[in-house]
Amino acid sequence: MSFDLALILDSIPKMLWGIGLTLELLFVSGALGLALAIVLLIMRISGRWYLSAPTMAYIYIFRGTPILVQIFIIYHGLPQFEFIKDSIFWPILREPYGCAILALTLNTGAYVSEILRGGVLGVDRGLKEAGAALGLSTTDRFIYITSPIAIRLALPAYSNDVISLMKSTALVSTITLLDMMGIARTIVAETYAPYEIFISLMVIYLIITWGIQRTFGWIEKRMSRHVRSEA
């Protein structure tokens, strides 16, 4: 087997045309997913069963099924309902891009809310009691004591999920979107050179992952400065 170096050099720039879409999917659904995760978390730890029970069901469904199935259901399944076609969301759900963002957001939101919950549970009870003893309201305790500490605790697991989400964006190529994976599949269909193309693609994904890891490493270091002792 021989590698066609010229083909690799030729196809990498083509695949990089899709990096914009890959990163856009990552940032948009990452941000929306984080917002969703926070809402889910607050419902989950509210102590009210009518808020926490639906949240647990939601998380179970979205963590318990393949994201590819979720993408297919949203893209192929939803248009079968007339009321969805009549709704104000149709302009978004009509487009594969909208479906991809929705599926990735709903999926990552479920995971991230559990990651954040882990962080919240990890906060020392004594610190919350100290806040209570000072007369801080429940809300103030959550915002000023629990959250900053929980975020620091959740960060390593969260960075893992961001990498996961980045890799999941490749699945949108199955619903006609031309992200890097979509372009790669098109090139492979034309050249019958899967090794060269997909290995080049892997390298691009690895570079993005490296960037994500470095970014979170930097954030972690900044947020841990209070842990480092000068003594």
Next chain:
Amino acid sequence: MSYRDQANIIQLENVDKFFGEFQALKNITLSVKKGERIVVCGPSGSGKSTLIRCINRLEEHNSGKIVVNGHELTSDVKDIDAVRSEVGMVFQSFNLFPHLTIVKNLMLAPRLVRKSSKSEAYDIAMQYLERVKIPEQADKYPSQLSGGQQQRVAIARALCMNPLVMLFDEPTSALDPEMISEVLDVMTDLAEEGMTMIVVTHEMGFARKVADLVVFMDQGEIVESNPPGEFFDNPTNERTKLFLSQILTH
């Protein structure tokens, strides 16, 4: 001593507290007047910590009555945060907020609860850091301080709310021996300035020097409560005698 004749700041009447089947407090009645210093001692598991944790409702009592500064603590007390802001508490494990600098630890509650301005809160914080003699640590994080320093910061943090009464839950039990006296010194100063205090501690020297009343608890009950002279020199109850012999022989 005239103001000590005023009404009780804290009043507990027939208080019971259960943890599941286990009864942690049995029929506790205790009153604390303004300016009074009470030391609570007893073997571990005797309910000392539970007792003071009920006073700011970190634990909810099951029956009986607790009145703090005129507010009865009940399950529907709306202003529990207001009551807590009048009751300072110092914990065994300091519980400083690790993500905030020392001065920000002190400024947090005045800012959020008292709605002080940033500069007001800063001035109050620095004033109390001076009082516990560590203003130079203001911009460090808790993990950079020794245990004794952290506990003094915790005392200053509670004082920033200008509380009517201070609760101390074994404030020196987590400290290395050489750091205990710096914390007890701060507490003694506070007592001499007339602060109302309830202190759970095994430091019998502190109790003898500072307390108006020493309360001995065992198995959730107040077994004996007397002024320190009488408590240490003429204990009446057998359990008190046993406890004192164990704790004072070394």
